[in-house]
Amino acid sequence: MKLAILGATGAVGLDIINCLKELDVQFSELRLLASPRSAGKKIETPYGAKEVEAVDEKSFDGCTWAFFAAGADRSKRYLPHAITAGCRVIDCSSAFRYDKDVPLIISEINASRAIGAKLIANPNCTTAIASVVLWPLHQVFKLKKIIISTYQASSGAGTTAMTELINGTTDYLQNKKPTNEIFSHPLPFNLIPRIDVLQENGYTKEEMKVVWELRKIFDDDSMGISCTCVRVPVLRSHSESITIETEKEIDTDRTRSILSKAVGVDLIDEPHNDKYPMPLTSSEKFNVEVGRIRQSLIFGKFGIDFFISGDQILKGSALNAVQILKYVLGEE
Amino acid sequence: MKLAILGATGAVGLDIINCLKELDVQFSELRLLASPRSAGKKIETPYGAKEVEAVDEKSFDGCTWAFFAAGADRSKRYLPHAITAGCRVIDCSSAFRYDKDVPLIISEINASRAIGAKLIANPNCTTAIASVVLWPLHQVFKLKKIIISTYQASSGAGTTAMTELINGTTDYLQNKKPTNEIFSHPLPFNLIPRIDVLQENGYTKEEMKVVWELRKIFDDDSMGISCTCVRVPVLRSHSESITIETEKEIDTDRTRSILSKAVGVDLIDEPHNDKYPMPLTSSEKFNVEVGRIRQSLIFGKFGIDFFISGDQILKGSALNAVQILKYVLGEE
Numbered sequence: 001m002k003l004a005i006l007g008a009t010g011a012v013g014l015d016i017i018n019c020l021k022e023l024d025v026q027f028s029e030l031r032l033l034a035s036p037r038s039a040g041k042k043i044e045t046p047y048g049a050k051e052v053e054a055v056d057e058k059s060f061d062g063c064t065w066a067f068f069a070a071g072a073d074r075s076k077r078y079l080p081h082a083i084t085a086g087c088r089v090i091d092c093s094s095a096f097r098y099d100k101d102v103p104l105i106i107s108e109i110n111a112s113r114a115i116g117a118k119l120i121a122n123p124n125c126t127t128a129i130a131s132v133v134l135w136p137l138h139q140v141f142k143l144k145k146i147i148i149s150t151y152q153a154s155s156g157a158g159t160t161a162m163t164e165l166i167n168g169t170t171d172y173l174q175n176k177k178p179t180n181e182i183f184s185h186p187l188p189f190n191l192i193p194r195i196d197v198l199q200e201n202g203y204t205k206e207e208m209k210v211v212w213e214l215r216k217i218f219d220d221d222s223m224g225i226s227c228t229c230v231r232v233p234v235l236r237s238h239s240e241s242i243t244i245e246t247e248k249e250i251d252t253d254r255t256r257s258i259l260s261k262a263v264g265v266d267l268i269d270e271p272h273n274d275k276y277p278m279p280l281t282s283s284e285k286f287n288v289e290v291g292r293i294r295q296s297l298i299f300g301k302f303g304i305d306f307f308i309s310g311d312q313i314l315k316g317s318a319l320n321a322v323q324i325l326k327y328v329l330g331e332e
Numbered sequence: 333m334k335l336a337i338l339g340a341t342g343a344v345g346l347d348i349i350n351c352l353k354e355l356d357v358q359f360s361e362l363r364l365l366a367s368p369r370s371a372g373k374k375i376e377t378p379y380g381a382k383e384v385e386a387v388d389e390k391s392f393d394g395c396t397w398a399f400f401a402a403g404a405d406r407s408k409r410y411l412p413h414a415i416t417a418g419c420r421v422i423d424c425s426s427a428f429r430y431d432k433d434v435p436l437i438i439s440e441i442n443a444s445r446a447i448g449a450k451l452i453a454n455p456n457c458t459t460a461i462a463s464v465v466l467w468p469l470h471q472v473f474k475l476k477k478i479i480i481s482t483y484q485a486s487s488g489a490g491t492t493a494m495t496e497l498i499n500g501t502t503d504y505l506q507n508k509k510p511t512n513e514i515f516s517h518p519l520p521f522n523l524i525p526r527i528d529v530l531q532e533n534g535y536t537k538e539e540m541k542v543v544w545e546l547r548k549i550f551d552d553d554s555m556g557i558s559c560t561c562v563r564v565p566v567l568r569s570h571s572e573s574i575t576i577e578t579e580k581e582i583d584t585d586r587t588r589s590i591l592s593k594a595v596g597v598d599l600i601d602e603p604h605n606d607k608y609p610m611p612l613t614s615s616e617k618f619n620v621e622v623g624r625i626r627q628s629l630i631f632g633k634f635g636i637d638f639f640i641s642g643d644q645i646l647k648g649s650a651l652n653a654v655q656i657l658k659y660v661l662g663e664e
Binding site: 145147149151166169170173184185186189190191192193194198201202203204211224225226228230232233234235239241243252271272274276277278279280291292293294295296297298305307309 | 530
């Protein structure tokens, strides 16, 4: 099997390479593709130093599978060439997520829908992290309402956004004004309550992605979902404060019991011992942390509040993409 | 009128002095009281350099009013001495907030209840900031449910907590492990989803304060309130993501119109121009910023989502305390 990664030098691309190794995916060739300005660059991988090639229309010829991790525009541009070459694609961008015929997959939830698909969409990171915790609860208690406020790391906007936060913080501590190019305002010691473009309804696209994608992944349009997305001065791992209302009675003991056995989830819920989900502990970890589980003060027996933290580059993107490939390879 | 400030060297105490000047409160003497280890220290104030005195049981003799801003334990210890001396107290701690006979006051909401009171309680900072935005909406639309997730600055834990964040961030950027004494975990580039002690129901005291205090200030026990409190690596200003369900129909235009005229509130709601509430803009400002106002995707015509940011040392504590005094002096 010949594999290609488009956007191999980005945060997600690099972690796709790491996850291929961690999940022991076997292949005969790995093509690392990026824009011409990265061509010739050598990057360190678990498979040794590898040279990056400039992507072109022929890059996918002879490939069996490609990961697209270079943003929606490039996904749209190169998809026809990959498909024509007979190369199947797992796309980490939002380009095709809402196409009816494109399966939107979380490996723990609906991986079987990926079987046979030529194009598979990987969900938005905020959605992905929430979904692995919400899904096992949805199956038992059926979710009616989901209210989410996010705490999103700078790396969600790419590797250069992480650098902007680090450099800006250094400037701030030296009494210099932090500069900002990627973010609309300086992020050091600040919060930015807008991620992605505004929609007509006043929500951002990042917020609506969570609504659209959770419904599609869970195959349930009846769930009421609301989301507020906020960028925080954290380098890696998105966190989310979540309130749910359920159709069936729910309690904290059963919630903990279900989540302690859920695949892809780490129950970290001993707040009296200062153990709860945090970016500090969830970063570079495969599983999503969940804790601070409390009976809802609003929905009573039909609601739960909790807090999650998960590496949005791993389960939020690269890991899930590789898990999808691993599943399909095993099933087909 | 002779004034005293207990805890004059703390973050809140220092801002009480500034607010007295800003609000032009007239007094004949200002006693700056603190623990013995701060005694003799000179601090710069808008009234010139002033010496700090060690607090003792006689410190309030001859005083008309005192601000208590040294934590609940010291409030409990010194209240009897102030009252015996005939000195009225505005207490910024949580010591007496839940006593039935003690008025809990936000100057814009229920200041008249402070008239004649010997002891007046100043609300928790997270509550105070939310209340100035929620109150004008409550009066028109009647709030049924309030769901809050907070983004709380390090200074909420005092001046030394700000220093811990700054020093820890410096260490982090120099590849040293940040140390933590005030916070349970290092806060630089991290989040800590626990503030204050745990209650039996799994909520923290900080979270329950919002529930207890909003109900008391609004004099309405029927409101369903839920809160998740999270410490973020921000130096100053607390922010909150808030979802409300109302009894009467609510829309974004009327919400904006009401909040644009509300006392103590700055409507900053042009997200397409990247104008929204942020710690960067709300810090050291008297008014609380509100924006990102959207019709609820869950409660439809009976709900609104929004985001607020306010200086938790000013409206969240010092400013409100001085506003209470100013009001009472004008009315009695």
